[in-house]
Amino acid sequence: GENVEQHPSTLSVQEGDSAVIKCTYSDSASNYFPWYKQELGKGPQLIIDIRSNVGEKKDQRIAVTLNKTAKHFSLHITETQPEDSAVYFCAASRNGNNRLAFGKGNQVVVIP
């Protein structure tokens, strides 16, 4: 099955700086790559997703890039703010929300 690896496990950034989280996946048939943000006491919340027919997608301060050849995708957060502090999960699947394979999560800490 699909295996998703996520790096780094923790990331501290100064407020205003950019944060980048990278994920790799193993199944070349995966075509859906969502990113989730999880705040304390809450479930994962979708923040952005990308499908394999595009290489980049942007939504305000958040962007995701996908390299199908290398089988990796990255989340970019620009102008980080304290409210960006959370655990971020990447995931991949062949079929939308079915059998999403998650990365282990990345704790992002934005230092004011």
Next chain:
Amino acid sequence: EPEVTQTPSHQVTQMGQEVILRCVPISNHLYFYWYRQILGQKVEFLVSFYNNEISEKSEIFDDQFSVERPDGSNFTLKIRSTKLEDSAMYFCASSAYPETEAFFGQGTRLTVV
């Protein structure tokens, strides 16, 4: 904003006991999912459910597990005879379609003692 709600937030049960985890998906959603996360490990897919049937299930979802939509609003996960290794955070999710945003509940932390 619509949300998926799960009850209870924390359940402690003795090994061998049956537990039922409850979820109320978003009202107009048709696709339902259970995922779990053992402490320190990845979130893992358990099962997806559509039109009153299981669509897909993982290797984890063995005969000890079952899902049900007993009425028009609830979606439940039953574990018949809990084991210590079933201790985990269980997340319910729902989506309007399999390819649209999945909304996750806040999770139920199951502790088997």
